[in-house]
Amino acid sequence: MTPVDPRALRDAFGGFMTGVTVVTTRNPSGAPLGFTANSFSSVSLDPPMLLVCLGRSLSSHGIFATCTHFAVSVLAEGQEGVSNVFASFKGDRFARIAHGADANGIPVIDGAVAQFSCRRTQSISAGDHTILLGQITGFTHGDGLGLGYARGQYFSLGLERAAMVVDSTRRIVAAALVERDGHVLLEEAPGGMRPPQFEFKAPGNLRAAMEARLAGSVRLGSAYSIFDDRPTNTHYTCFLAQATQDCALEGRLVPIEDISGLTFETPAIAALCKRFALEHSTRDFTLYVGDEASGDRHEIR
Structure with missing residues (x-):
């Protein structure tokens, strides 16, 4: 069998766009974990079931793998901060995040677009992860859109799409x-430097259009700036x-720390x-x- 490069495989998996969830339970003494x-x-759907995968390196792996109940909160657009807390904060995560409890007493995240309460039915060993199977005992959901994640970055399709509504009279x-490696690629224009850019005749799906133009050269991430430049009559x-x-x-390729002098x-x-x-x-x-x-700024990562 040909050896697999773990970093390359992780990057390949990262091309699959997903939502973001916070998985919660309580330890035997009743303290919340997530x-x-x-x-x-x-x-x-019949019976109603879901699964989550947890890494064996997770400090609370043993507790989740043997718990009786757990919950899954599907994070909403704008909840990047919640995701970051439960991904990396080492202190009391629940003291920093608004939350409630489901009928089983398991914490659920306030503002999530969906909350699922589960009874654990099986824990399946799968390589360096464990698959946690749960039968859904209750759930709630709202009308909002979920937070997205791909290639190591959050994205917000609802916000991105709404912001890309364009006045047809503008370029x-x-x-x-x-x-790349602490540098950013810039091109020279008559008035000065600018990021590589393309002009389109209609707004359409600008993300897909850019990916087609840049195929093989870059991995496109989140939208970073969407604005009307009125002096040049351009939607950018x-x-x-x-x-x-x-x-x-x-x-x-310009060192990023040199940008201010350009x-x-x-x-x-x-x-x-x-x-x-x-x-x-x-x-x-x-x-x-x-x-x-x-304009307004919205956290994306």
Whole structure:
């Protein structure tokens, strides 16, 4: 059997877009436990069943694998912070997040688009993970959209789609902030530097159109900035992206820390790139929606 590169396999799995859940239970003394999981699936309607996968490296693996009941909260758009707490925070996670309890006394996350209460029916060993099968004993759900996750980044299709509604009189431009090893790819325009960009005749599905234009060169991530640049009569959408090994885009790789000293094509693009440099230092990226002068920021990762 040919050896498998775990990093490459993880990247391949990462191309599958998923939702984000928080799985919860209580330990034998009654203390709440929870972790973030995107390996979640419905299994059966009759009887109603679902599954989640938990890594054997999880500190609470043994408790979840033997619990009598657990719950799954499907996170909503805007709950990136909840996901991050249950993915990495080492202290009292439940003290930081609004939550309630289901009929079994298991914590459930406030604001989730769906909450499932489960009786554990089976724990199945599967390589370096355990498949937790649960029979659903109760559930609630709302009308909102769930938080998405792909290639190591959160995404929000509802917000992204709503923001891409375009005035048909404007030019439609989509760009990508292509990152590689602490550098970002920029191209030279008559007025200064800018991210690689393409002009489209109609808005349509800009994400799919960009992926087609950039095929083989980058892995497209979350939308990063969606705004109307009124002085240039342009509707501008910019995505985060990672360069692939076969990246064939032309341009100049600039150290991200040098962005502040560059001249850019327009003030709006300058503001976008300088915000990217600032947020890159903390990896706390936000989606900007508005115009060249003002707008709102929404956490995306």
